Amino acid sequence: MQTKQQKREDDSLIFGLRPIIEAVRAGKELDKLLVQSGLKGELFSELMGVLKQHNIVFQYVPVEKLNHLTTKNHQGAVGYISSINYKKIKNILPNIIASGKAPLLLILDRITDVRNFGAIVRTAECSGVNAIIIPAHGAAQINADAIKTSAGAVHNISICREDNMKATIDFLKDCGVNIVACTEKATDHYFQIDFTVSTAIIMGSEEDGVLNEYLQKSDAKAKIPLMGKIASLNVSVAAGIILYEAVSQRLLN
Numbered sequence: 001m002q003t004k005q006q007k008r009e010d011d012s013l014i015f016g017l018r019p020i021i022e023a024v025r026a027g028k029e030l031d032k033l034l035v036q037s038g039l040k041g042e043l044f045s046e047l048m049g050v051l052k053q054h055n056i057v058f059q060y061v062p063v064e065k066l067n068h069l070t071t072k073n074h075q076g077a078v079g080y081i082s083s084i085n086y087k088k089i090k091n092i093l094p095n096i097i098a099s100g101k102a103p104l105l106l107i108l109d110r111i112t113d114v115r116n117f118g119a120i121v122r123t124a125e126c127s128g129v130n131a132i133i134i135p136a137h138g139a140a141q142i143n144a145d146a147i148k149t150s151a152g153a154v155h156n157i158s159i160c161r162e163d164n165m166k167a168t169i170d171f172l173k174d175c176g177v178n179i180v181a182c183t184e185k186a187t188d189h190y191f192q193i194d195f196t197v198s199t200a201i202i203m204g205s206e207e208d209g210v211l212n213e214y215l216q217k218s219d220a221k222a223k224i225p226l227m228g229k230i231a232s233l234n235v236s237v238a239a240g241i242i243l244y245e246a247v248s249q250r251l252l253n
Helices: 004-010 017-025 042-053 063-069 089-098 114-126 144-149 165-174 212-217 235-252
Strands: 013-015 030-036 059-061 077-081 104-108 131-135 158-162 178-182 199-203 220-222
Touching: 013 017, 013 063, 017 030, 017 042, 017 077, 030 063, 059 063, 063 077, 089 131, 089 158, 089 165, 104 114, 104 165, 104 235, 114 131, 114 144, 114 235, 131 165, 158 165, 165 178, 165 212, 178 212, 178 235, 199 235
Parallel strands: 030 059, 104 131, 104 199, 131 158, 178 199, 178 220
Antiparallel strands: 013 077, 030 077
């Protein structure tokens, strides 16, 4: 018997080549798209053309993976329709800057745990973050768990899904946004960083932190001092500490 949670997750599932083609053409956002490795045929070629036209990221997987997701005739393609409408940072940053306040942005580098993601979004919304930037590939799926953990905050904050994170960081820097990477490799503590200026904070993945190529592009690096025996904090907790340092500085400024 299906649980209510399973039912909610199934509601976002879409499968079959033609249904996915038509969903993309209709402007539906896809959180994730899995395509069977080695798939061929006229309809598959049409799907590839539509995905390329709409710049949709997908992943090749074995047919066993798709069979695990649904017992129905998926024809080699299974996707998840997004619960939100993603934005592009280049389209919204000018308005944020025009408001007269220094933008506070959050870049999530490959945060894959949906509960961590939801908790971070909730804290970001509460702390006045203007937008959250995530990669098109390798980010947590915004499903029922993520929405619940965020207490619905995913619907109250701009979430920007970007295809090229390096180019996005370069764009932010060109717009005068200071890039601050949170990493144990830093020499400065987080409270030594100036968060009153236009800032984008990068939080790294649960497994290996911020990618080195993003660290190299950062204007500053910040670490949280750890006084105990455990070597790291949960990323959602770390995000909360950093964001509320920014709140504190901005309130006192």
